[in-house]
Amino acid sequence: MADLRVNIAGLELVNPVLTASGTFGYGIEYQDFIDLSQLGGIIVKGTTLQPREGNPYPRMAETAQGMLNCVGLQNKGVDYFCKQIYPQIKDIKTNMIVNVSGNSPEDYAECAARINELDCIPAIELNISCPNVKHGGMAFGTTTEGASSVVKAVREAYGKTLIVKLSPNVTSVTDIALAVQDAGADAVSLINTLMGMAIDIEKRKRVLSIGTGGLSGPCIKPVALRMVYQVAHAVRVPVIGLGGISNAKDAIEFLLAGASAIEIGTANFLDPTVSVKVAKGIDEYLEKHGFKSVNEIVGLCE
Amino acid sequence: MRKYVLDLQVTSVEQPGERYLLLDATNPAGPLPEMNPGQFAQLRIDDNKDTFLRRPISLHHVDYEKNEVSFLVQKVGKGTASLWQKRPGSTLNAILPLGRGFTMPTSAEQKFLLVGGGVGIAPLLFMGEAMLKMGVRPTFLLGARSKSDLIRLDAYRALGEVYVTTEDGSEGEKGFVTQHSVLQREKFDNISVCGPKPMMMAMACYAKQVGTKCEVSLENMMACGLGACLCCVEDTKDGNVCVCKEGPVFDVEKLKW
Ligand SMILES: Cc1cc2nc3c(=O)[nH]c(=O)nc-3n(C[C@H](O)[C@H](O)[C@H](O)COP(=O)(O)OP(=O)(O)OC[C@H]3O[C@@H](n4cnc5c(N)ncnc54)[C@H](O)[C@@H]3O)c2cc1C
Ligand SMILES: Cc1cc2nc3c(=O)[nH]c(=O)nc-3n(C[C@H](O)[C@H](O)[C@H](O)COP(=O)(O)O)c2cc1C
Ligand code: FES
Numbered sequence: 001m002a003d004l005r006v007n008i009a010g011l012e013l014v015n016p017v018l019t020a021s022g023t024f025g026y027g028i029e030y031q032d033f034i035d036l037s038q039l040g041g042i043i044v045k046g047t048t049l050q051p052r053e054g055n056p057y058p059r060m061a062e063t064a065q066g067m068l069n070c071v072g073l074q075n076k077g078v079d080y081f082c083k084q085i086y087p088q089i090k091d092i093k094t095n096m097i098v099n100v101s102g103n104s105p106e107d108y109a110e111c112a113a114r115i116n117e118l119d120c121i122p123a124i125e126l127n128i129s130c131p132n133v134k135h136g137g138m139a140f141g142t143t144t145e146g147a148s149s150v151v152k153a154v155r156e157a158y159g160k161t162l163i164v165k166l167s168p169n170v171t172s173v174t175d176i177a178l179a180v181q182d183a184g185a186d187a188v189s190l191i192n193t194l195m196g197m198a199i200d201i202e203k204r205k206r207v208l209s210i211g212t213g214g215l216s217g218p219c220i221k222p223v224a225l226r227m228v229y230q231v232a233h234a235v236r237v238p239v240i241g242l243g244g245i246s247n248a249k250d251a252i253e254f255l256l257a258g259a260s261a262i263e264i265g266t267a268n269f270l271d272p273t274v275s276v277k278v279a280k281g282i283d284e285y286l287e288k289h290g291f292k293s294v295n296e297i298v299g300l301c302e
Numbered sequence: 303m304r305k306y307v308l309d310l311q312v313t314s315v316e317q318p319g320e321r322y323l324l325l326d327a328t329n330p331a332g333p334l335p336e337m338n339p340g341q342f343a344q345l346r347i348d349d350n351k352d353t354f355l356r357r358p359i360s361l362h363h364v365d366y367e368k369n370e371v372s373f374l375v376q377k378v379g380k381g382t383a384s385l386w387q388k389r390p391g392s393t394l395n396a397i398l399p400l401g402r403g404f405t406m407p408t409s410a411e412q413k414f415l416l417v418g419g420g421v422g423i424a425p426l427l428f429m430g431e432a433m434l435k436m437g438v439r440p441t442f443l444l445g446a447r448s449k450s451d452l453i454r455l456d457a458y459r460a461l462g463e464v465y466v467t468t469e470d471g472s473e474g475e476k477g478f479v480t481q482h483s484v485l486q487r488e489k490f491d492n493i494s495v496c497g498p499k500p501m502m503m504a505m506a507c508y509a510k511q512v513g514t515k516c517e518v519s520l521e522n523m524m525a526c527g528l529g530a531c532l533c534c535v536e537d538t539k540d541g542n543v544c545v546c547k548e549g550p551v552f553d554v555e556k557l558k559w
Pocket of ligand 1 (some may be wrong): 341342353374379522524
């Protein structure tokens with residue numbers, strides 16, 4: 001067995017496989033299918049300072065090799081998370097990372113500060129890239145100033161590992177990546193979903209309740225891979241790659257492109273056990289090609 | 303209840319009606335897990351480039367001794383049509399059992415009416431079987447557009463009393479299930495409904511009028527089926543809740559209907 005351990009800005013992972021926010025619940029939902037301690041980490045549902053009802057139904061549309069969603073950050077707020085959910089997940093033996101969203105830099109910072117107090121949450125992933133809420137979310141992630149203002153505010157309030165999740169819905173993802181690095185991010189993850197749309201030709205209406213949604217799944221992989229490659233070549237901080245990963249081969253492509261770790265999202269819906277299979281597949285690849293550690297292949301592709 | 307991803311093996315494929323498919327499957331890996339009526343499975347659709355996600359399908363019949371679980375599927379689109387390619391011996395990958403099923407009787411004296419419309423009759427067979435095991439005879443009220451959409455009646459008749467309506471009057475009483483005379487004649491302690499939304503709403507309305515507890519099974523579009531993605535929500539009196547986890551069966555009192 002090869003050495004699968006990776007270190008993301010001080011965060012020790014048993015392997016480079018994490019699960020993506022919004023696709024893996026709080027981890028508990030998948031406990032029947034896999035041993036969660038075999039994952040590098042779990043990034044739980046998007047959490048905001050105040051409770052949010054999210055967008056109306058319908059929130060989902062199937063597409064060719066993917067899906068659109070406009071869930072809109074439905075969650076019961078950070079207080080509920082700390083009081084009700086944290087006790088249920090704190091003993092899960094992997095890195096439990098909270099995905100944080102907000103309406104303003106102050107919102108983000110306060111939410112992060114609350115989570116900073118939870119001993120068993122070693123990192124947060126700042127979502128400055130949600131395409132499905134009117135205020136905040138992606139608005140911050142699409143300009144260097146917006147991104148930098150949120151990350152600076154959170155950096156002051158949050159002492160542990162700070163991962164910033166980037167939006168692909170921008171002209172230059174590397175500019176944003178550099179801006180959040182300068183503002184104090186310990187790592188970046190990308191990509192969030194791509195803005196998309198579906199139309200029901202019989203009803204002659206847009207399918208999703210708010211008209212647009214975020215595209216995820218295998219169909220976005222080439223775009224994600226290109227962006228991860230570009231960002232990894234531009235920043236000093238570690239990069240976590242995601243977007244359409246459904247098997248070990250996909251994951252290895254991201255590692256070769258320069259990602260130190262990867263996240264699996266939509267693929268969990270098709271096969272709830274896919275994440276551990278990917279970790280195993282990475283190990284087999286390393287063994288087969290004589291690599292001793294997964295770190296040897298990170299960014300190996302010119 | 304513990305959930306499993308199983309590679310079931312199809313044992314029999316029948317077409318009980320023009321647009322309907324009855325798939326029997328077995329679990330070659332071991333005994334079937336415990337399942338409740340009203341719960342469902344997320345079936346993987348194989349060999350279809352136009353579908354991506356799994357499809358939620360109710361548990362239609364479960365026989366633990368024979369290691370057999372069945373699904374009754376109506377052909378509506380590309381995913382359900384793909385299931386027509388299954389043959390005895392085919393693999394049917396299923397995540398099950400999912401969701402919260404129907405409330406079951408707590409004593410043999412309770413009268414339960416099971417109301418189904420179209421392919422919504424599917425979960426009611428399993429429910430009837432489970433009731434009979436508890437010594438409670440179920441009463442079914444099944445509705446369809448016309449005679450050719452009334453499928454597997456014999457299987458229901460083997461469990462209890464079956465009343466039928468068709469919209470064109472080709473079998474049973476003419477009209478909708480809510481107009482059937484049995485509702486005037488008899489009083490029930492509980493009504494369990496699965497079918498098209500307008501039918502479920504009409505039954506819910508009737509139940510309210512006569513003061514009977516009523517549960518309905520919703521069919522919101524699903525992605526994960528596990529309560530992890532929040533795509534399948536229904537706007538209830540408690541806010542947006544996941545149909546795949548808190549449901550698919552809901553007490554109508556919880557809904558904003
Ligand atoms: C909990 C649950 C249990 C179900 N049990 C059964 C069952 O036992 N037997 C059965 O035949 N069907 C059942 N359904 C409905 C079944 O899931 C859909 O008919 C199926 O997903 C349609 O897939 P498709 O690819 O064939 O259709 P698509 O090509 O995806 O769509 C074709 C048409 O069907 C409609 N449709 C798609 N998905 C759904 C849905 N989930 N509900 C209602 N309409 C839909 C679409 O609006 C579209 O117009 C159940 C649904 C749920 C949520
Ligand atoms: C249903 C759904 C909900 C999501 N919710 C969130 C969220 O709350 N926060 C977030 O940062 N990303 C969210 N995402 C985006 C994913 O984490 C991921 O970035 C994206 O789906 C691309 O990866 P994938 O193709 O592997 O799914 C969501 C995605 C889906 C499909
Ligand atoms: S389908 Fe994912 S939460 Fe219900």
